Amino acid sequence: MADMSWANDASGAAVTVAPVEGVSVAVGGDEVADRTSIITGRLKTIYRKVVLPVEKRYRYDYFYESPLLTDVEFDAKPQVLLIGQYSVGKTSFIRYLLGRDFPGQRIGPEPTTDRFTVLLNGPEERAIPGHALSVHPDLPFKGLERFGTSFLSRFEGSQLPSSVLRSLTLVDTPGVLSGEKQRTNRGYDFTKVVAWFAERADLIVLLFDAHKLDISDELKGAIDVLKGHEDKIRCILNKADQIDRQQLMRVYGALLWSLGKTMTSPEVVRVYVGSFWQEPLTTQDNAELFEAEEKDLMKDLAVLPRQSAVRKINELVKRIRKVKTLAHILGYLKSQMPSLMGKEKKQQKLINDLPNVFRSVMKKYNLAPGDFPDITSFSSKLREVKFTDLHSLSQKQMDALDDVLNSDIPSLMEELPSEKDSPETLRAKMGTASGGSRGNAEVPLPKTANKFGKKADTHESNPFGYAQDDTDHYWALQDSADRLLGSFESLGPEGGFLSTQKARDVLVKTGLGRDELRKIWNLSDMDGDGYFDFHEYVVAMFLCDAVIQKGRPIPTELPTSVVPPSKRHLMGH
Numbered sequence: 289m290a291d292m293s294w295a296n297d298a299s300g301a302a303v304t305v306a307p308v309e310g311v312s313v314a315v316g317g318d319e320v321a322d323r324t325s326i327i328t329g330r331l332k333t334i335y336r337k338v339v340l341p342v343e344k345r346y347r348y349d350y351f352y353e354s355p356l357l358t359d360v361e362f363d364a365k366p367q368v369l370l371i372g373q374y375s376v377g378k379t380s381f382i383r384y385l386l387g388r389d390f391p392g393q394r395i396g397p398e399p400t401t402d403r404f405t406v407l408l409n410g411p412e413e414r415a416i417p418g419h420a421l422s423v424h425p426d427l428p429f430k431g432l433e434r435f436g437t438s439f440l441s442r443f444e445g446s447q448l449p450s451s452v453l454r455s456l457t458l459v460d461t462p463g464v465l466s467g468e469k470q471r472t473n474r475g476y477d478f479t480k481v482v483a484w485f486a487e488r489a490d491l492i493v494l495l496f497d498a499h500k501l502d503i504s505d506e507l508k509g510a511i512d513v514l515k516g517h518e519d520k521i522r523c524i525l526n527k528a529d530q531i532d533r534q535q536l537m538r539v540y541g542a543l544l545w546s547l548g549k550t551m552t553s554p555e556v557v558r559v560y561v562g563s564f565w566q567e568p569l570t571t572q573d574n575a576e577l578f579e580a581e582e583k584d585l586m587k588d589l590a591v592l593p594r595q596s597a598v599r600k601i602n603e604l605v606k607r608i609r610k611v612k613t614l615a616h617i618l619g620y621l622k623s624q625m626p627s628l629m630g631k632e633k634k635q636q637k638l639i640n641d642l643p644n645v646f647r648s649v650m651k652k653y654n655l656a657p658g659d660f661p662d663i664t665s666f667s668s669k670l671r672e673v674k675f676t677d678l679h680s681l682s683q684k685q686m687d688a689l690d691d692v693l694n695s696d697i698p699s700l701m702e703e704l705p706s707e708k709d710s711p712e713t714l715r716a717k718m719g720t721a722s723g724g725s726r727g728n729a730e731v732p733l734p735k736t737a738n739k740f741g742k743k744a745d746t747h748e749s750n751p752f753g754y755a756q757d758d759t760d761h762y763w764a765l766q767d768s769a770d771r772l773l774g775s776f777e778s779l780g781p782e783g784g785f786l787s788t789q790k791a792r793d794v795l796v797k798t799g800l801g802r803d804e805l806r807k808i809w810n811l812s813d814m815d816g817d818g819y820f821d822f823h824e825y826v827v828a829m830f831l832c833d834a835v836i837q838k839g840r841p842i843p844t845e846l847p848t849s850v851v852p853p854s855k856r857h858l859m860g861h
Contacts, residue, residue, distance in 0.1 A: 324597040325363075327700055331604055332362045334696055338688045339608055345679050346615045351661065351669050353480065354487060355431035357607075361488065362600065364428040366592040367457045369485050371510055372495030374463025377526045380565040381495065382407065382458055385589070387566075387784070391415045391446045403442040404481065407458040410447035418443030431484060438475035451782035451819070455593045459485055464507040478506060483513040486520075490592050490599050494523045494557075498531055498539050503546050511550050516606070522558050522588060523547065529563040529570045529578065536561070536574060560585045601700055605693065612689050613649075613659040619681025620649050621670075635675045642667050756849075764849040769826045776825050785819040791828075798832045807842045808832060814855045823852035 335357060342348075349355050370378045379393060392405055392415045406421065406429070418440035421429045432443065442462075461482065462474075486492055492514060503511070514521060525543055528536055540561060547557055562578035563569055564585075569578065592599075626634055638645060646660055754761040763769075779790055786794070795805045812828035813820065820828065827850065834840045851859050 327597045327703055328362050328600060330696075330700060331600055332359055334692055335362070335604065338692050339604075339611060342611050342615060342682075342685050342689065345682065345685070346611070346618050347673075348611055348614060351614060351666065352610065353434075354484075355434065358428070358430065360426060360430075361428040364488070365455065365457045366490035366596050366599065367459055367485070367488055368491045368493060368589065368592070369459045369461070369482075369489040370493045370495060371461050371482065371507075372464065373497070373500065373504065373507055376463070376495040376497040377564060378460055378463070378495055381493075381524070381526070382460055384565045385458070386448075386450050386452055387782075388448075388450075390448050392444060393446075402462050403444055404439075404462065404485075405460040406443075406445045407450075407453055407460070408445050408447045409450055409453035411449060413448045416445035416447060418445075421445045428488065432481070435476050435481055435484075439481060442474075442476070449782060451785050451787065456589070459489070461485075464504060464510060479509045479513050482510045486514050486517050487603075489517075489520060490596065491522060491588065492517060492520045494521060496523065496525050496543055498525055498528045498536070501539065501543050501546055503550055508550055515552065518551070518555065518557070521551075522560065522585070524564060524585070525559055525561045526564055528561045528574070532571065533573050601697060605697060608689055608693060609656070609659045610661070612686065613655050614661070615681060615686065616649050616653045616655060617645070617660075618678045620645065620652070621675050622678040622680050625675050631676055638675070639667055639670050642670075759848070761853055762849060763852055764847075765826050765830055765852075768830060769823070772826050772829060773822070776822050781822070785821055786825060788818045791820040791825070794825075795828065795832065798836065800832060800835060804835060804842060808835075811842070811846055814851070814858050823855065827852070 340356060343356055370381065372378050383389060383393065386407075390407060391413050404418075408416075408427075416424075418432075419437075421427055421443065422433050422440055423430065427445075432440065462478070464478075494511070523543070525540060528539070531539060540559070543559065544556065547559075551557060560581045561574075562581045562585075564582065569575055621638055624634070624638060625631060642663055646663065649655065650657060650660070754763075756762050776786075779786055779794065795808065798805075800808070808828055808831045811831060812824045814824060814827075827846070830850070831842065835842060846859065848856065
């Protein structure tokens with residue numbers, strides 16, 4: 289039962305605990321190994337011991353133009369790849385997500401982003417050249433060296449402190465252009481670079497402008513190389529607030545028709561409609577629709593860190609299936625070669641008859657058609673090798689790959705939370721039983737009420753707030769919140785949140801003991817995410833002030849009037 293005298297104190301609270309200025313930024317904090325890192329470690333072991341030797345034996349990196357994986361790529365954060373024609377709002381969308389500008393940002397109606405830009409979390413703002421990124425030991429971009437200096441000079445990193453980038457890596461791409469001239473002037477193969485990033489991305493976002501839905505040849509080529517990654521693709525119909533409701537229906541239908549002709553998948557891709565930047569809507573006709581669409585998109589982004597382990601497993605399984613199929617194809621070709629005479633003639637005959645070769649291998653080894661490589665590109669690769677140099681099929685290695693798919697991977701999946709879990713096993717898997725850090729489980733997302741014509745806070749609808757008898761909306765700490773807003777912003781919140789380290793330093797500076805601060809943290813961090821948003825910060829400062837200035841004991845639970853209205857559902861009020 290909460291001490292009601294706390295509620296009385298709160299109604300006239302004047303929080304006097306001074307904010308701490310100059311608090312050092314400690315990005316990320318100390319993180320305890322959670323289920324994702326454990327699963328990632330086991331995936332690395334499986335890949336090094338079982339998959340990598342097969343890839344080397346059958347030259348997977350050559351035939352699929354996909355470099356052999358490194359440990360850094362397994363450890364990488366979830367990546368979001370943004371693709372679209374110029375001036376569709378890719379960079380503005382990133383700026384909206386981050387809530388701020390970033391180094392190297394260029395926005396305009398003309399083709400402004402002329403390079404691939406990777407946005408990374410870091411303690412200071414700076415741009416990192418592509419050559420340095422490709423050799424950085426802790427970043428998963430070494431495989432881009434194969435595209436040469438011409439590409440690396442148009443590749444850069446943008447580092448900045450961000451609570452969003454603590455959990456995600458964003459990849460901004462050059463605006464896709466139309467015409468052969470632009471493709472020849474790039475100096476590198478744009479579609480192959482897109483394919484490289486797509487293979488490693490957790491989410492691929494295709495952006496379209498409501499005013500120009502034409503899909504150029506280069507964009508079609510980029511979409512074509514996304515084949516096999518359809519489950520990752522989401523589409524955004526941006527700038528939809530600039531057309532009326534009737535036009536929007538036509539534009540939406542036209543976009544689906546264009547995508548249906550371009551993408552071969554029978555499933556309809558998810559299209560989010562709206563205006564994805566911080567500015568208010570041009571017209572409010574479809575405000576409710578746009579708000580609902582934006583919330584759905586943000587949920588897709590927010591759950592990426594939680595789904596990271598599943599995505600890593602999924603990508604490795606896809607790779608193993610392709611490696612296994614490649615080994616059977618090359619082993620079959622090797623077995624068909626004569627031992628003495630007519631080797632070149634036989635090789636040419638096998639290449640010309642590749643469709644029948646694929647059918648024979650598929651029937652003989654019971655392989656899935658979807659696991660076979662593209663026949664055109666594969667045949668061109670075969671012309672560059674001698675079949676006599678190919679390795680014969682190693683049944684031992686194939687059995688090892690089957691064991692991974694049939695035994696090791698299913699056992700890994702059992703480590704993930706499922707509906708069959710008891711509460712105890714679920715807590716253990718989620719990492720809470722071992723003190724696992726939850727810092728990477730959430731992605732702070734932009735507040736969007738103002739742009740949809742609503743007040744960001746219901747208190748703003750009346751400058752003097754709600755009456756105390758309006759129990760659903762009244763907050764006893766509103767006056768204190770008004771006074772503390774400046775001090776909260778001076779601490780440098782990222783995406784509206786104080787990091788765990790910053791919030792800790794603020795509380796430590798109050799001089800209270802460790803046990804008292806632990807209780808205050810538990811009461812203030814109402815959603816248990818390890819961060820302080822503004823309302824949680826106000827509650828923490830109020831509790832510290834009550835203990836220091838008034839000598840009150842810390843309550844076991846907060847009175848309803850002290851809990852911010854937006855968080856009362858979390859507290860059972």
